[in-house]
Amino acid sequence: MKLKDSDWQGNFGYWQKSFIHNHLMMIGYTAWHGFLQYGRGVVVCDIDRQAIAPSNTGLEVTQFKSQFIAEQELITSIQAFSLDQDLISILVQAVGNYVPDREIVLLMKMEEHLEINLFQNLKIFPPDCYVQVSRRWEEFQPCLETQTKGSAI
Structure with missing residues (x-):
């Protein structure tokens, strides 16, 4: 789901x-690692505004929390x-219906802006990313700080 706010439009x-x-490899890694520990769930990426800054060429590493x-x-x-x-x-x-070894549910968060994605037909599957x-x-x-949150936490 694409939000209406123009901040999300960022660079071009x-x-x-x-x-x-x-960052698909790390997103897939986080998805599969979390699934192995807790079952179905969602990957949440908390992204700093600098990731969309016009000066960010995409070639440098952008740190984010997952x-x-x-x-x-x-x-x-x-x-x-x-x-x-x-x-x-x-x-x-x-989250209740995705196929964990073939798909990823991702919630991207930047400040108060949120976007939910369901990735299907991936070129590399979460177990392979892992x-x-x-x-x-x-x-x-x-580029990454990872955390998992399941029933044990």
Whole structure:
């Protein structure tokens, strides 16, 4: 779902596509790692405004925070995001129905702006992202802080 706010348009249009392209391996890693620990859930990326700054060419590493929120913690955790009931329903339905080894539910957050995505027909699946990132952890480490949130937390 694309929000109406023009901040999301950033650099020459829809900046999220570029962000996702640049960070898909880590998003997939987080999705599969969270699924292995807690089952179904959503990856939440908290993105700093500098990621969409006109001076950001996309070639430099943009640090962001990533969190996996398990399905059983979803309602409680997302209340802090001030989503309206329709968006909460859409998110809960997406998390309940996606195919974890083939798809990713992603909530991107920048300040008060939110966007929900369901990724299907991926070129690389979450288990493959997990394997690749695990093998090359040092290469991916500079851009990410990850957290998982499940029933144990």
